[in-house]
Amino acid sequence: MKLLLVAEYKSKKFLESNYELIAFADKLKADYVMFGVGDETDLPKCEGKIYLADSEKAGEYNPSLHKKLIAEVMEKEKADFIVLPHTSYGWDLAPRLSAELAFPQVTEVVDVDDDNFILPACNGKLWRKVSTGGKGIITIQGGAFNPENDYEGTPEVINLEVPSVESKIQFEGYEKAEAVGVDLTKAEIIVSAGRGVGKKENVENVRKLAEALGGELGASRPVVDSEWVEHSHQVGTTGQTVAPKLYVACGISGAIQHLAGMKKSDFILAVNTDKDAPIAEVADVLVVADVNQFAPALAEKISSK
C-alpha cells in the first residue's frame, strides 16, 4: 500500500503536526511519499520522497493549484490513498481531490481496523466504520495518530513546476487572532463553561468557581459563539490549547475539537448531567450533576475554608 501524504505548510514552515501523517502511514505499515507547498530550507525529518512546490510561486491559499499539483503527483506515484490533516487546510482540499480523482473520501479518521477506517459521528457519541475499496482520500483527526519516536533523515526533494492556474479566489492576507485577553496556556487552573450551563447569566456560576479555585475562566466553542464569553477564553482547536494542572469542564459534552485543546491537562474534572458524554473519555473524574447547582456549592465550600 502506498500513501501520498499532503503536508501542511504555513508561511513556508513545515508544521510539526505533519508527523502525525507519517505516524498514520506507520500504523498502516504503508510506504509513503509526501507533497507540500513549502521551502527547501525547512524540510521534515524523514526518509523517502517529497514533492515540493515553491511557496513563493504557489502562494498561500490557492486550492485549485494545490489540487492540480497533487493530481500531477498522483499521475507519477499512483498512490492508493491521499492523506491530509483534518484542519482548515485538509478539509478544504480533500473533497476537491475526491471530485477530481473520483476517489471516496473519509473525513476525520480516528482509527483503523483492518481495511476499515473509523470515524466519529454525532459529536463522537458513535463511531462509524467505512470501507473505501482500497483507494481514497483520508483526513486524519489531530492527535489520533501520535508519532511514537522522533523521525530522522532527509527526504529526497523533487521540485514541482508551478503552473499558472487561474484562481477565481483572491487571497488578501491573514488576520491574526485578536490580542489575547487571557493567556490560558500559562494558567495552572482552568474552569471552563460549556453549553450545559444553559444561559449567559449562568456563566457566573462557573466564573465564581474559577475565582474560588484561583484559576482562569475557559469556555467551549458554542458558549463563545453565543457571545456568553469572549473568544479569548476559548479552549480547543480554534481557540487555545491548554495543559493546566487542573481543568474543570462544566457542562461540556466533549466535542472532539474541544478535547483536542485540553486533553493534556494533568487532572480533568468534568461536571455533566450525562455520564455517557464523550468528555468522560478524557476526564479523571466525572461528577454527574447540574453544573448550576454543583459549581456554586463547590465554590462556596472552597471559599468558606
Add this chain to the structure above:
Amino acid sequence: MKILVCVKQVPDMESKFKLDKNNKWFSEEDLAFRMNEYDEYAVEQAVQLKEQTGDAEVVVVSLGPERAKEAVKKALAMGCDRAVHIKDGDYYKKDSYSVAKNIYEYVKDENFDIAFTGLQSQDRGSAQVGVLLAEFLDYPCITTIIEFEYKDSEIQVKRELEGGEKAVVKVKPPVVLTCQLGLNTPRYPTLPNIMKAKKKEIKAVEPLDTENLLTFTDIDYPEKKGAAEILEGDVNELVEKTLDILKQKTSVLK
C-alpha cells in the same frame, strides 16, 4: 440574484443514541430532530443577503426522509422563498459524493449566483457536500467562512483557520460558501413568518440513482478507553467527595 442554501435535518446532539437493528446507523426512535446547526447560519446569511440586495430569490434544498420537511419549513419561515425536497428515506446509505451529485442534478440548471451550505453536518461531519457541489458546478468554493460581506458585486469573506487566525479572501459570484458556526446570529422564525411559509412551495422530488464511492460497514459506540471515576449522589455529598479527590490527587487545593 439567485441564492441557494442547502440544509439537512439532524438529531439533537444531546440525545442518547441507540443503534438501528442492522448496526448501520442510529435508530431514529425517540430522537428529536432539528436543522443542522451549521445550516442555520447558512440560511441566515442567505436571507440577510436577500434583504440587502432587495431582489434576490432564495431556494432551499434538502435531501432526507419525510421528516426533513420540517427543517425545510423552518428555512422557509426564516425567509427562504421556495424549496426542493429530495425525498430519500435511504439518505443514510448515500455517501457524501452521492448526496452532492443528487443536489447538483437538481440545481445545475438554476444558475445560482451564490450557494451557502453548512461547513459540515452534526451527525456525519464529513464537510464534503458543499465543496463537492462546487466542484461539480465548476464554481469556486470557500470553506469555513466566519465573516461575510457583499459589496459592489464582490464578496469578501474571512475563513476561520486554527488558533483564532483568519484568512481574508475575495471572490466574485458564482461561488459556493460553507458556513462556520458564529458567522451571524440565526433568527427565530416569527409566527407571522411561519404562517406565510405555509404558502411557499415545497417541491418534492425523487432521489436519483447516483454512485456511492464509500461502503458503510457498521456503526457502534466508541470503545471506552477512558476510566473516569463517576460520582453520583446529592449535591452536598458530591461537593465533599470532589474536594477530597482534588486534595488527594492534585496540588491545587492547599
